[in-house]
Amino acid sequence: MAYWDVTSKIIETPNNELAVLGFKGKKISDPIHVASKHVKAFTHFVETHYVFTNEGSGLTVDYYFSRFDEVLAALDPEYVRQHGIFFTDDNLSKFALWFVERYFFGRHTEESLNDYIVFDPAGGSGNLVTSWRGHLRHKIVSELQPDLLKVIEKRMRQDPYHIETGFTIIPKTVTNQGLNFLDRAADDYMNEIERVLAEKSLRMDKPLAFLLNPPYKSTDENEDNRTDKAANYGVHASITAHTGEDAAKERYLTFVAQILNICQRQVHQSPDLQPLLLIFTPTSWLIPRPTYAGFRRIFDAHFQYEDGFVVTSNEFFKLQGRWPVAFTLWRYKPDPDRQNHVTVRDLTNLTARQLFRFDWNAPAELLDGLLEPVMEKA
Ligand SMILES: C[S@@+](CC[C@H](N)C(=O)[O-])C[C@H]1O[C@@H](n2cnc3c(N)ncnc32)[C@H](O)[C@@H]1O
Structure with missing residues (x-):
């Protein structure tokens, strides 16, 4: 996507591989291996087509990156299913950030x-953190899937903002593996992140704000499918200690439990910090369903509910079935007696089409006015 425009040509590399040279010779892709019998047809195809982009209508290179989950789904649908890979709609990502700015921080602070x-x-191709240019300075994006990590890196390189403003860290091991959020203790995971930060002379000197759309995937089904797709890893005991074995079958809950551990660790090290959790999930843990009540007691003793909304699943996500997906905001603020009552704003009538029309680069006050009618009805 980043190299293939109307001027693109195919060139041969010294290792007899091919590369796409685009944007009038200014950008060159990684080498691509193409079997010799396909070289001619491949070259012809690339040189007689191009990726259409149009900044004005929102069809940017970045927009194509945001739909990379659909490429993965076409190549290996079972992998995508087993790892709960479906990306957050680009405009819904921006809307969620606008919601945080407008209703949580407010315009007055x-x-x-x-x-x-x-x-x-669980960054996917980076939709949530990269979507709204100019709105997040300091970011860390990680992923389990190594190809997606590479995509995140390429996507960030497209836009100097991510490199020049604040920092963007994409921790990855030299062995080109992704980083599993669930199979290790919070300490191990954060040591890895802090090691990468230290390499860049950066420190964890601000509170964390977890912003994510974790996989919604129950592991309560045929185990062979998971083993095939490397999705059968063990969830660390420090996570199941909070969720219990039953609730641990729901991947998003284990993500929340690990976040609790990491926030606890950060506040233990720096007692003045108050981390945040901004998260898309199904609604069953918010109600909560009886299986999740035990976990909610532990969670509520650590996090204070702030605000949230619900939208309809298949309107914004490539998911089967029609059910409410919540975006909820929480502040880490331990209180052993707290019991949160979660009331969300009902945006289940909101459509992807409605959000597609927005000029997200408009000044904040104008955007508030434009989105007012959407919120009024909620
Ligand atoms: C629902 S997708 C969301 C992606 C992205 N945050 C977005 O909203 O576009 C969930 C992502 O979690 C990743 N994932 C699944 N299991 C993981 C794990 N154990 N550790 C880290 N990432 C994981 C998947 O590869 C997938 O990209």
Whole structure:
């Protein structure tokens, strides 16, 4: 996507591989291996087509990146299913950030997400943290799937903002593996992140704001499918200690439990910090369903509910079935007696089409006015 425009040509590399040279010779892709019998047809195809982009209508290179989950789904549908890979609609990502700015921070405070290190441990192609240009300064994006990590890196390189403003860290091991959020203790996971930060002379000197759309995937089904797709990893005991074995079958809950451990660790190290959790999930843990009540007691003793909304699943996500997906905001603020009552704004009538029309680069006050009718009905 990043190299293939109307001027693109195919060139041969010294290792007899091919590369796409685009944008009038200014951008060159990684080498691509193409079997010799296909070289001619491949070259012809690339040189007689191009990826159409149009900044004005929102069809940017970045927009194509945001739909990379559909490419993965076409190549390996079972992998995508087993790892709960479906990306957050680009405009819904921006809407969620607007919601945080408008309703959580409010326009009257000096504080904003720029005072936090925004962390997406299940970044996909980076939709949530990269979607709204200019709105998040300090970011960490991680992923389990190595190809997606590479995509995140390429996507960030497209836009100098991510490199020049604040920092964007994409921790990855030299062995080109992704980073599993669930199979290790919070300490191990964060040591890895802090090691990468230290390499860049950066420190964890701000509260964390977890911003994520974790996999919604129950592991309560045929185990062979998971083993085939490397999805059968063990969830660390420090996570199941909070969820119990039954609730641990729901991947998003284990993500929440691990986030609790990491926030606890950060506040233990720096007692003045108050991390945030901004998360898309199904609604069953918010009600909560009886299986999740035990976990909610532990969670509520650590996090205070702030605000949230629900939208309809298949309107914004490539998911089967029609059910409410919540975006909820929580602040880490331990209180052993707290019991949160979660009331969300009902946006289940909101359509992807409605949000597609927005000029997200408009000044904040104008955007507030434009989105007012949407919120009024909620
Ligand atoms: C629902 S997708 C969301 C992606 C992205 N945050 C977005 O909203 O576009 C969930 C992502 O979690 C990743 N994932 C699944 N299991 C994981 C794990 N154990 N550790 C880290 N990432 C994981 C998947 O590869 C997938 O990209």
